[in-house]
Amino acid sequence: MSDSEEPQQKTVIGIAFGNSNSSIAFTSLDGKAEVIANEEGDRQIPSVLSYVGDEEYHGAQAKSQLIRNPKNTIAYFRDFLGKSFADIDPTNAHSSAHPIQHETGVAFSVEEKTDAEPSTLTVSEVTTRHIKRLQESAADFLGKPIDGCVITVPTDFSEAQRKLLSEASKASGLEVLQIIHEPVASLLAYTAREETSHPVDKTVLVLDIGGTRTDAAVIASRGGMFTLLATQHDYELGGRQFDDALVDHFSKEFIKKHKTDPRENERSLAKLKLECEATKKTLSLSTSAQISIESLAGGFDFHSTVNRLRFDLLSKKLVDQIVGLVESVVNKAGMDLTDINEVILAGGTSHTPKIASRIQQLFPSNTAVQAPATNPNALNPSELSARGAAIQASLIAEFEAEDIEQSTHPAVTVTPHLPKPIGVAIHSPEGDEGKAEDKVYVFLDAETAVPARRTATFVGTQVGGDVLIRIVEAKRESVDVTPPKEVKEKTNGTDEDDDDDEEEEEERVIKRVTEVEKVIAEALLKDVKKGQKVEVMLNVAGDLTLTITARVIGGKGGIRGTVPG
Ligand code: ATP
Structure with missing residues (x-):
């Protein structure tokens, strides 16, 4: 096919924009979402910008400037977008450029150029610059300009914050097709993998x-x-608190040896924090990790090791x-x-x-x-939001703007939902093996968006005769079937050297049972033959009116009834 015959497809990407890291992903022609590495090879790109001389550093390079050049390094700014200065919690920006009050909300003052007055960059401006760098990395990787993106945000991002984010992206030259919730994107990343x-x-x-x-x-x-x-x-509560658990642990060790606290000096603390984060990541893969920092504080180097068990204890509260x-x-x-x-x-x-x-x-x-x-x-948890955003971007790339607005997949819907599960209980005649029990099958789970329709088939009876079908409001209950303690002690024996896991981790066995809460409708199918299948169809309208149809497969006629919602 020559170039001119190729359909004009938009190049779209997904962006996960976090306070700590951002990532970019695209969907390949076979529909698989892939996270893109930037020029430095990073898939998790720190959401950090740093100004050194006349240069703007981004990502990991900017993050490493937190040691040498913290006041010109802007980090952890995403949640400040659209907030007033009085409403932000500046704690995370303690070791980087401090947020300042600005007529638009929050800003940062940084020395952007050598020998020039510091500039005031609003959070929107910082966001624009950050997205521009992400967009450039994606365009570089894909070898073509990017036409649009889907960005993920937390579920508590306000309308005003979403609007500012869209504008900030547009100002960087990147159109936002849709902003979706992070957890929805993560779920989408998994559901897209299912092959059904x-x-x-x-x-x-x-x-x-x-x-x-x-x-x-x-x-x-x-x-x-x-x-x-x-x-x-x-x-x-987040990774930074886990880093701090290690910072405190190693600081105590350092104090014991050198009588000086590395947390009291900003530069020492910044060094220790970065190294503790790396050590923590190593502990996710290995059962022990080393830490090595040259000239940590007071001119002393620091070398130590920590094992996973110790880390688990240090972070137990978290x-x-x-x-x-x-x-x-x-x-x-x-x-x-x-x-x-x-x-x-x-x-x-x-x-x-x-x-x-x-x-x-x-x-x-x-x-x-x-x-x-x-x-x-499992998929890489760091990549879920970006992957989901890329999948959504490819789904809606060719939509018109108003269709995207109305797109219910996977946008959160506000349609009515079933308050309780609806089930089918089948009662068939008693057979030789004893009394036939009502079996409850859940048809439509609670929270199913209506209108909805489901069809299911069951074996009507093992012995032949009349089959009573009840449509019921079901009740799901959890029954604790954990074996009693004595039984467990007997089976556990005297195995006491379980020091890999210090706390007692008792495994509870919970079984879920479904029972009839309320009968909504009944249908009697007469003279059903042994082993014959029965089909039940349930239709729930938007006003929760139920229409039930039941028939014997292969038989004549059937029963149909309606119950108002
Ligand atoms: P937030 O918006 O909450 O700041 P984010 O979405 O920007 O988060 P993520 O990339 O999801 O950031 O998470 C970053 C955190 O995950 C950091 O604290 C980092 O140290 C931690 N982290 C990354 N990889 C690992 C790993 N392999 N083991 C343990 N922690 C890790």
């Missing part, structure tokens, strides 16, 4: 543990549509806090832990093995926890 054309209905918890904050969201995925059921945030956040978001969604079918761990800190294993212990063992430590096939 009928997405499975499930309730997913996305736990995003980044550098400066932790965000949790419960999302209902029904018929390919995503609905945010609850969100919870902790702005003082992991407890993460577990607490998970419990609270599930509670906020009006659910039980057993209602969650899958947990997706996103954000760089989700590489930490202990976090993944604690989350796995919290949920029943059949709940999939998608993290590198609990599932070898």
Whole structure:
């Protein structure tokens, strides 16, 4: 095919814009999302800009300037966008350029040029420059200009913040096609991997543990549509707190040896922080890590090692806090832990093995926890947002602007939802094997967006006769079937040298049972033959009116009824 015959396709990318890092991704022709490395080979590009002489440094190069040139290095600025100075928490910017008050909200004052007055850069301007650099990296990699992007933001980003982000991107020359929620992007990254054309209905918890904050969201995925059921945030919990746990640990060791505290000198502290972050990352892969810093403080070098067990103990409180956040978001969604079918761990800190294993212990063992430590096939948690954004970008690339606005996939919908699960209970005649019990099958889970329709087939009866089909409001309950202590002690024997894991990690076995809460409608199918299949179709209208159709497959006629919502 000659060039002129090729369809004019837009080149679009996904951008994950975090306080700590950003990443860019594109979707290849075979539909796979891939994260792009910048010129320095980084896929996690620190959201940092630094001004040195007449140069602007970006990403990892800028981050390393936090040691030598902190006051001209702008970091952790994303959450300041669209906020007034009084509303921001400047703690994270303590060791970099300090935010200042500005008529538009927040700004930074940096020496951008040698021998010139410092310039005042608003957060919007910094965002524009940052996105421009990301866009250049993507264009460089793909070898063509970028026409548009989808950017991810946390679920608590306000309308005003989204608008400013769009404008800041536009000012950099990059059109924003859509801004989507980070947890929705993470879920999209996983669902795009599933090879079925009928997405499975499930309730997913996305736990995003980044550098400066932790965000949790419960999302209902029904018929390919995503609905945010609850969100919870902790702005003082993230990878930086894990770094600080190591900073304090090594500082104590340094004080013991050299009688000087490296945390008291800004430059020493900055060095120690960067090295502790690297050590922490090593501990996600190996069971021990070394740290080596030349001239850390008072002219003394520092060399030490730490093992994963020690790190797990140092960070235990932080992991407890993460577990607490998970419990609270599930509670906020009006659910039980057993209602969650899958947990997706996103954000760089989700590489930490202990976090993944604690989350796995919290949920029943059949709940999939998608993290590198609990599932070898899990996607890289640092890449989920960018991948999801790239997938969404390729889906909507050719849409008109107003269609994107209305695009419900995967935008969060505001359609009505089923408050309770609806099930089918089948009662068939008693057979030789004893009393036939009502079996309840959940048809439509709670939180399914309506209108919805489902069809299912069942074996009507094993013995032949009349089959009673009940459409019911179902109740899901969790039953604790953990074996009693004595039984466990017997099976555990006297194995006491379990020092790999100091705390007692008891495995609870929770079973989920479905029961009838209320019968909504009944249908009697007469003279069903042994083993014959019965088809039940349920249609729930937007006003929750139910239409039920039941028939014997291969038989004549059927029953149809309507129940108002
Ligand atoms: P935020 O907006 O909360 O600051 P972000 O989305 O910008 O976060 P992420 O890249 O998701 O940032 O997370 C960055 C954090 O993840 C850093 O604290 C980093 O040290 C940590 N991190 C990255 N890789 C690993 C790893 N392999 N093991 C442990 N922590 C890691």
